[in-house]
Amino acid sequence: MKKAKAPGKTRGQVSYGQPSAALLATTPTQRRALSELFQRGNALYDEGRYAELEVLGQEWVQRFPQQAAKGWDVIGRARLYLGRLSEAEAALLKGLELDPDNLDIWDCLGVVRNRLGHFSGAHEANMKALAMAPDLPHVLINAAGNLNDSGRYDEALELAERALKHEPLNRLALLVKGNAFVGQDRTDEGIAMYRQVTAIAPDWPDAWTNLGGACNKRGRVDEAIAALQRALELDPNQAISWNNLGLILRDQKRDQEALDCFNNAIDKQPELADPYVNLGTVLQIAGRTLAALEYMEHARKLRPTSPMIYMGIGTCLQDMCRFEEAVVAHCTALELKPDFGAAFSNLLFTLNYHPTLSAEEIFGAYGDYELANALVTPGEWASHANSREPGRRLKIGYVSPDFQSHPVRYFLEPLLAHHGHKDFEIFAYADVAVPDAMTERYRSYMDHWRNVRGLSDHEVADLVRQDGIDILVDLAGHTANNRLKAFSLKPAPIQVSWLGYVSTTGMRSIDYLLSDDALTPPGSEHLLSEIPWRLPSALVYRPPADFPEPTPLPALARGHVTFGSLSRAIRLNDDLLDVWAELMRRVPDSHLVLNSRDFRTPEMQDWMRSRLVSRGVEASRLDIDYTSPAWLPMSNIDIMLDCFPHNSGTTLFESLYFGLPVVSLKHRPTVGRVGASALTAVGHAEWIAEDVDGYLQIACDLAGDLPRLAQIRATLREEMHRSAAMDEPGLAHAVESGYRRMWQAYCEGGQA
Structure with missing residues (x-):
């Protein structure tokens, strides 16, 4: 790291003083x-x-x-x-x-x-x-x-x-x-x-x-860049300006330019902590988590009481499956800043992946989120002027930072493309940093488009009230750039969460969670702050138009079965790796493909490889890399292994669509039941295990029957097309019927 040098005098006005x-x-x-x-x-x-x-x-x-x-x-x-x-x-x-x-x-x-x-x-x-x-x-x-x-x-x-x-x-x-x-x-x-x-x-x-x-905070990016460039014209050594310019470029996904700015800030003022944190964030996004953690730790030495730094450390540790340390880091951030909503959301995100905590323990933490972050005391919301007419056209608002080329599109577009605009007036509240072609496609599905980038949570809530929204739908949960604080103001009489997080929000201001029987089985209601509204299938998949036909079964040509996972590193906890190592012992000569964005760099590939080798898996049987799109590594995989306790997401559906059987273990509702939801919808509940022994048995049985695997690969896509997992009109009908029944219950003075 760089040696410290003198900061400017303007931050804190200190004169030389007077003779005493x-x-x-x-x-x-x-x-x-x-x-x-x-x-x-x-x-x-x-x-x-x-x-x-x-x-x-x-x-x-x-x-x-x-x-x-x-x-x-x-x-x-x-x-x-x-x-x-x-x-x-x-x-x-x-x-x-x-x-x-x-x-x-x-x-x-x-x-x-x-x-x-x-x-x-x-x-x-x-x-x-x-x-x-x-x-x-x-x-x-x-x-x-x-x-x-x-x-x-x-x-x-x-x-x-x-x-x-x-x-x-x-x-x-x-x-x-x-x-x-x-x-x-x-x-x-x-x-x-x-x-x-x-x-x-x-x-x-x-x-x-x-x-x-x-x-920049107001979303006026061009003005922000011009102002910072002016600052740097006046003083090229202004480290804060370099840092802030880097933040804007990072949000614009101009990662290399952002890295250059953060490095300039460090060169100009090495004792300034923020550029190390921000540089670490970009490295983490680029798959260099180990290096990112080094920068975060150096920032902590420079500023040991910064909540932002502890949150950054926590996100690195969680991606390395060091969950206990990650929880401590996030909790430290919250001790320093109790209303730090992003740190609390990251804590909850980490807990969802924790391999040993019970569902009840995790939900207990969700209950604390609202207490610390609600902008108004729950239950003391302002009244709503919406007309309580059960059969009138309803105004539906969708709130998301992901109205762009983001995986959520594979599950959101099936609803939006089939929404009935005669009975429903559709609004989007878009907090999108970098709009793209998919943004315009989303816009085409909406009756009204509200750009809320740069608006405060109070301003977003005020806009929702001005629009007279009847049902407001959160599509982000506790993921990045969420607007849960705006939802805490209860700007709409009915509020719903769905899709982007697939878990409870912990918010009493949100009335319903769109789910299904597999995600939230009867008896799991005590683990949710919302009422579960069960659809035939909560996740309906629309593949990209260029998704190719499945390739022949690799095992037939190679003489060995290849298991695979395309999940992020955070899901690959030690308990899961123990199970996979045992599976590879039971299936001699089998290989394992791990392919995700987290394994783009040799350092992360070596880190993951060493974890499996230490469990007795030969390095020659491992293929750890990142290639995209998903069907490229899938062409080398025979059987896809789901993760637990937090199941995979989009890659589950992509795998099934490519003809790969997916072995999944039912775990904690809801994020531990995504695999069960997908497989139930497709009609292959026999690939759902109740415990680890069952998981191993299903995988071994599949691996021992190559003709069956070849048949599955050839026919699974057509089965999927005919199933609830791809029934777009069915999804739209179920959701709209749900909205109408929620509204009717509200008009009658209660909840459905």
């Missing part, structure tokens, strides 16, 4: 010597010669022990700008031992602790300084900036406005006020404030940097 009373109360000779030291220090500070400034402070302490407090102050400020924050804090505390009423030292200590991420300690120091100088603008500004970083935006705004009463055009006070507005989700007011600052100080890069971040 102790300095003045000396002999004339000492006063002259101290004055000379002070002036030399001031010059070094202004010139950014911080290493020399530290030496001067040490000289001060040694030569003038009675005035050593100021010397420690100088040392602390020098170390602050050298990026040695812990040492800076130690020096300042020594100064306060000697002079506990020193305003400058308390003020500087607040800035140092803020940079360390110790916001409560910074607040304590800021309040000490404010007690001594309640009207000093830079003291007010530093305190306000730390409150912003602590998420205490109302208090930050009050202090910023107090500073502006004394200095109405203070650019830093205006900037901090804009930051408070953005933190309060008053982003448009924040943008207006930043534009005011750029008018006052057009050559100040910080203002352009913050303007870019706010514009």
Whole structure:
């Protein structure tokens, strides 16, 4: 990792300070010597010669022990700008031992602790300084900036406005006020404030940097990029600007450009933690999870109290099946920021994959999500003005960040393509970062298209109410960029979750979960916050138009059976690998193909290979790689193995459509029953196991009957076409009938 170097002075306003009373109360000779030291220090500070400034402070302490407090102050400020924050804090505390009423030292200590991420300690120091100088603008500004970083935006705004009463055009006070507005989700007011600052100080890069971040939050990507580029024109060494530009490019899926930006940020300011986290995220997406974790861990050393960093560490650990450590990381993020919705969703996501927890234990955590993240107390929702007419045309709203080329399209399009627009008026609330051709296709299915990219959750809920939506459908659950907080406001009288997450949301504001008997068998209702609305099949598959015909059975030409899985690494837990290793012992000479995006790099291939080899599987029997589309690796597989306790998703249906039998084990509802749902719908419940012994027996029986495998490969696609798994009109009819019955029950004053 890079060696730390000096950050800019604008984040936290710290001056060199003033001669203290102790300095003045000396002999004339000492006063002259101290004055000379002070002036030399001031010059070094202004010139950014911080290493020399530290030496001067040490000289001060040694030569003038009675005035050593100021010397420690100088040392602390020098170390602050050298990026040695812990040492800076130690020096300042020594100064306060000697002079506990020193305003400058308390003020500087607040800035140092803020940079360390110790916001409560910074607040304590800021309040000490404010007690001594309640009207000093830079003291007010530093305190306000730390409150912003602590998420205490109302208090930050009050202090910023107090500073502006004394200095109405203070650019830093205006900037901090804009930051408070953005933190309060008053982003448009924040943008207006930043534009005011750029008018006052057009050559100040910080203002352009913050303007870019706010514009990006509102989905105004072109304006955001222009503002950040302007900041970098003014100061190419502005690490925050490089970092923020990288975030935009990452969201635009321009990964290499994003990596370049994050690396530039690290080069310019190696002690800044955020670029390491963001670079790690891009590496993780690229399948370099091991390297990503290294960057995340380095960020934690730089800023050990950042909840974002712990969430990043947790996502890496979960992808490596280190579930206990991942849970600890996500919980640490939530201890630091209890209302951190993304971290809570990631925790729940991790728990769904945990191999040993019970369904009841996991659902207990879901119940806590709403308590921490609901924007209004459950049950205290505003009333709805929707007319309670049972037979009228209903307004249905679908909310998703995935109205684009995303796997959810294979299951959502079958409904949207068959929706009856005479009885239903269809709205989309699309939070799509990078629209594509599939986005336009989705748009063609809708009566109304609402782009909610950049809107706050309150604004999304207000828009839903303005549209008069009767039934609002969540298509994301706890996946990335979800809008569950908007659903917590209950903007529609009936709210439903379906498809994108295939599990409970834990939200009492969501009334129903679209499911089926296999996903949520009778008796599993206590594991859901929603009422399960059981369809004939909750997952109906539409394959891509270019999906080829199945290839001949590979085992006939190769003389051995090949098992396979196209699932992500997070599903391949140790217990599952133990079962697969036993299967390969029972089927001599069998091979195993593992093919997914997580295995794009040699480092991840080696990691997975070593886990199986340690279980006695010869490396020569393993083929670990990533090729796409899915039918390419499927052409080399005879039998597909489902994962547990979290079953596979889209690849289950792709495998069946390619003629591959899928062996699945029923586990925890709902995510542990996706395989059972698919196989029941297709008509092959005999491939569903109740336990591990049954799973092994089904796989061994299939492997021992090559003629049967060849017949399955030749006929399964046609069977699938005739089954509930591909009955698109049937799905639409069942869902629309469900919507109508939900609405009728609501009109009668209850739930169906």
